[in-house]
Amino acid sequence: MKFKIFLVFILFASCTAGDDSDVSVVDTTIQTTSTTAIESESTTTTEAVISYVFDIEKMSPLTGKEIPPELWLNRPKRVIAFKIDNNINARPQSGLQEADSVYEILVEGGMTRFLALFLDNTSKYLGPIRSARPTDPTVIRPFDATLVVSGATDGLIPSIRELGVPVLEEVNSPAMFRIGSRKAPHNLYADTELVRGVIDSKGYKFLQPGPNPLYPFGFDQTNWESGANKITIKYSEYTTVIWKKDGEKYSRFIIDAYSSDKEAVAHNFISQDGNYSDILSTESIVVIQGALYKDKATTLPSILTVGIGDLFIFNNGKYTQGTWRRTDITEPFEFYDINQNPIEVPPSSQWIHIVPNEGQISWSNS
Structure with missing residues (x-):
């Protein structure tokens, strides 16, 4: 053969x-x-x-999927990355289920926060939105995304802009709003389309005719193996994420040491009116591991995303592993299997975990 x-x-x-x-x-x-x-x-x-x-x-x-022909004309050209809270007081979140793809990144306290990426999809009610962290610009720079945050530690936002990533902080307009049912800082929400209008009015740069892909997409799974119906990703002693196969998707569960629940619980989202709630899910899970370090300017925990590191990809019960590589934050990630052959990621919704090398990744059939 x-x-x-x-x-x-x-x-x-x-x-x-x-x-x-x-x-x-x-x-x-x-x-x-x-x-x-x-x-x-x-x-x-x-x-x-x-x-x-x-x-x-x-x-x-952001997914590699074909979009409906009626959307081909006049579709957005700019990716917007919203920084989303994952503190126990921020759950259940809203709008994550509508994102094109999601990054999940370790922050202080052993917790994680999300970068919800929007291009073709929209959300009228996305949040809670929180502050930027040093790793954020390093993963969204390749596709010229604009970063939307509530703010950041002194000096961080100018540093992010120096890296070529436009930043929109909380604005006094209908695009971003505080809700009364939650306490600050876990109560800032956004309408993604209205935010897009605010960003467009500021003339921030973006790629033409459109953003670079997250990474090479494709259908080849020749060297993939079966046996990944349950995936466990331990970021720290405080946060463990579990994905369980449900049909052609994975449903999300979480173990949070800050919660009174000591076992894994479903990680749900909730609608704006509070009348609808369901579990978060995704089709593909990508795990990128990198060195954990303290950012010099802010002393915040950060993960190195330039160089080479371990890689795990899961899709529909199958998995492959290898390494990721890139030499600069402006470059997209390149993926290679253990034989140094390029890996293609199946076109699908993506949940991308940026995990420290000290983190633990395991999977099983059950």
């Missing part, structure tokens, strides 16, 4: 020097072709070809 992968990543960039109002022009195409040849004793050969071509005009760079 012979197996070949050809990965072509064509990147043409034209940048105009200037301030945050500059627009970078990028035409990105990713084509993945997998060819499997099966040779029998009678010398007959059968070939099955699976080809995936990323088209920025017709596919989501």
Whole structure:
């Protein structure tokens, strides 16, 4: 049996020097072709070809999925990353289930916070929104996302902007609002479309004709293995996330040492009117491990996302593992299996865990 992968990543960039109002022009195409040849004793050969071509005009760079044709025209070009609270007093959150994809990153106290990425999807009620952390710009810089936060430690936001990431802090407008049913700082919410309007009015830069993909998407799972119906991700002694396969998705559970619940409980979201609640879910889970360090300027715990580190990907009960690589925060992550072959991530909703090397990742069939 012979197996070949050809990965072509064509990147043409034209940048105009200037301030945050500059627009970078990028035409990105990713084509993945997998060819499997099966040779029998009678010398007959059968070939099955699976080809995936990323088209920025017709596919989501945050999921790799095709978008409906009626959305091809006049769709947004700018990714917006909202920093979402995950303190016990912030749960259940709202709007996470509507994000295109989500990053989850370790913060102080052994807890995590989210970056909810929005491009094609929208939410009228997203939150609670919290403050920025040093790791945030390093993972959203490749696709020129604008970061939306409640604020940050003194000096951090100017540092984030110096890295080329526009930042929108809490604004006094209908786009961002405080709710009375929760206490500050766990009560800032947003309408993503109204926030997009505020950002557009400020002229922040973004990529044309659209953002770079998170990473190479594709359908090849030749070297993936079965046995990943339950995934456990231990960030720290205080936070453990558990994903359980439910149909073609994984449902999310959490063990929070700050909670009175000592066992895993369903991590739900809730609607604005409070009349609807359900468990958070995703189709694919990507785990990126990096070195834990203290940011010099803020002393906040941060995770290194440049260099090389361990990688785990889960989708529909299957998994693969290997390494991630990149040399600069402006570059997208590259994924390789244990044989140094490029890994394709199935087009699907993505929940991306940024976990310290000290964290623990395990999985099982049950």
